[in-house]
Amino acid sequence: MSIRRGVVRQSKFRHVFAQAWKAEHCLDDVRITRVTWEGPLCAANPKFIAIIVEAGGGGAFLVLPLSKSGRVDQSTPSVCGHAAPVLDVQWCPHDDNVIASASEDCTIKIWQIPDGGLTEPLSDASVTLEGHSKRVGILAWHPTALNILLTAGCDNVVCVWDVGTGELVYELRDAHPDLIYSVSWNREGSVVCTTCRDKALRIIDPRRGTVLKVRDKAHEGTRPMRAVFLADGKILTTGFSRMSERQLALWDTSDLSEPMAVQEMDTSNGVLLPFYDPDTNMVYLCGKGDCTIRYFEVTDESPYVHFLSLYSSKEPQRGAGFLSKRGVDVNKCEIARFFKLHERKVEPISMTVPRKSDLFQGDLYPDTAGLEPSLLAEDWIAGQDAPPVLVSLSGGYTAPPSKCNTLRGRPKLLPQGDSANSTGTGQTNVTSRETGGEGMEQVDVGRETEGTMERCRREDDPLADILTEIRALRALVLAQGHRIDILERQVARIDDGDV
Template identity: 60%
Template sequence: MSFRKVVRQSKFRHVFGQPVKNDQCYEDIRVSRVTWDSTFCAVNPKFLAVIVEASGGGAFLVLPLSKTGRIDKAYPTVCGHTGPVLDIDWCPHNDEVIASGSEDCTVMVWQIPENGLTSPLTEPVVVLEGHTKRVGIIAWHPTARNVLLSAGCDNVVLIWNVGTAEELYRLDSLHPDLIYNISWNRNGSLFCSACKDKSVRIIDPRRGTLMAEREKAHEGARPMRAIFLADGKVFTTGFSRMSERQLALWDPENLEEPMALQELDSSNGALLPFYDPDTNVVYVCGKGDSSIRYFEITEEPPYIHFLNTFTSKEPQRGMGSMPKRGLEVSKCEIARFYKLHERKCEPIVMTCAKEGMRGPYGASQLILTPRPPAQSDLFQDDLYPDTAGPEAALEAEEWVSGRDADPILISLREAYVPSKQRDLKISRRNVLSDSRPAAALGSSRLGTPAATTTAADATPSGSLTRAGEAGKLEEVMQELRALRALVKEQGERICRLEEQLGRMENGDA
């Protein structure tokens, strides 16, 4: 469609995309060819992760951001899955922790060494098994530490406590068909989903209840997407009955009609939306397209305001988006995308310019000049409100108990310094008797070992009564059974890895 040229006051009217120079790209990356509408890319202030082709299993590359140029074919990968990797997501509260979902029906959580990989990483910190079909969606909770959501082709949504390797919630009756995507709201109290049955749903995961539903949000048969905005509204992309790509904005209080609906074009690639809650700008990237369109969402009609389009020559296989805390504010960078080609990853920098003097032909010719550097007293407060930082606002147990909290914000006035490495510790609840209080069980913080209570700690001073001895014996027996189950699980895992190693040594992988 042709957008009306309406002059509207907005500081984002002059946001422009610029690809980086060739020597700042990541070359010779064999981007995955699986037919799944994932972004295939995840990025944070330390690392770039890209799902790649791998024979005999699934793998993804993890590169320090500084490792640009040609990537050696022998560069180590994260390669513990036995089937292709379909989705990856960096933990928002630890820049060295990443989760992956695969065709092998498992979710794996990985701890990346602080300086990147020096050898293939085959052992995840934890394997989460609960899906019966391939796992295509991974999404960390935005504010609660160690809470991870996964969705599979079994139409089941599982929510995990990674710190204890346990399944918290299983939502297996809310989606009758394939789930296209899932998006948490700002404080993680709800999530919205887009489904192959053409419905958009808003779900309370802790109660397992459907809060709102819109059938035929987009009437076309091709994949949709739905994301929560900061104010609680829902933004969707999809296709019309005539296969034209659409954008829509919805009020969850009234899903009868969209607040706004725009048709874009008749291309057939799924539209992947990326949202910046600080500026209320949505960037829309089509798979197989060569453009990124961006829109400002406002409270006044028509609500979705077209800003501009970044266009390049090569189509995109996938796309990653840098969190705000990883941007260079001194260059007025308000977004950075990592565009996947067939054989490389190309960063695209979005910068905000200011309107300068008018040219000799009046309003038709505007001279745009870069904003002044965002340093000290020249910091651009309007471009960089406080943004979500890396600290979790809640522990997993607090969220499970019903508490909600908005993200803990940080200022970007001073250059963001990534936090020091913090290991992810796993404290399995079934290793000791579950009769202990929840506080004693203690899901681990990322970087703080979970508290463990020994049997002696729980025993009153003085001699044990016969009843006490019987209770102690039962506790030891429970621990023994749990440890046997753990040993059996690890034994099976070792067998699988030995088989995989044998295939590699025989040249089959």
């Protein structure tokens, strides 16, 4: 009797299993925030875990070393500089000591966390970004360009900042008619995809300020949607059907008329938060209020999104943090780690591929995005794009000494005394809301990128600072010229009586 081919799909991730850590390795007595914002409320990197907590008279979040376990004392110092509850926290992908927070007080703050964690409350932010008129609930660091941060608020506005200078470099005011639910960069950081209360999925070029594509009613239900860019440029969305069934869908960005795949799961009303691992092409779905974590593999073979398994526990999750790949334990074949938020506890959950060999499993751990940025902020502003700089996880990941200064426009953030780089060099003051990204292809400031980055790696080369400053000044002159042109046109319109 012949066996029908394709009955059992071959995949090294078919047997991934999830296991919660023992009670002594959890964080206990953590008062998780009670805000109703539909975000993860937690973020983790190889050094720290950040958890948004209840705070009287303002907003606060804890930052604890990743190795911390056991009871968290109520006197543990927190980051407490916001005047209203914190809604989102995100670690910088290029500096494990830098974290951004967004709050109901309409501000975004950038914090520098000392190695080893906080020894006293931190209320003085390194940078405060002000530009939103309503609460800010979404943060998204650029995946490859240093110091570029995207924010979205309840004013339906998307802002892009250069946090090294504190400048607002792009602002999109008219792209969304209603509340923005999620924002995700593509792998190179050239475009973003967004979801909105109007049920539309949008692909946007933030530098030009233009909506490239729109898919109306990506999910027909009224509950919030989420979207995440995949490594190959496709988009995965989660949402609800007209009958309030939870769905996930896969979209080809070249044609948004119909999804490549749709899967319906259940009728729970918890919003599904997607966490994506580009190295394994796996997607983990954590529903707020659920007791489960579902995980899927995305491939080029129909039906494209393949259900792998389900982790289930007795207690529902209020949020979840997802550890970047550099922090997993490669010696135990751990390919992902979650931090499940209970009401007063944080529980690590490891996703592991069972292997008998003690050798490094290279097929499970392709090179992953490291700390080194591919571009400087001004390079990206000038129109350049680049994929992430990858590092090997063989033998486990150890962060190298910092070679390029994050937030280098802020001298007080440079305790090592690198005064040459603390003068705001390398930052472009292309601010403006009026530019809308038009004409940026004329700003020719990226030709020496590779050379400059190489010199940045060699701290003993003084030419690096000179070249960087020349490039920054050139960009500044061109940007100011563009700004003058805009103002002259506005004055001419006033003189003509058009305004």
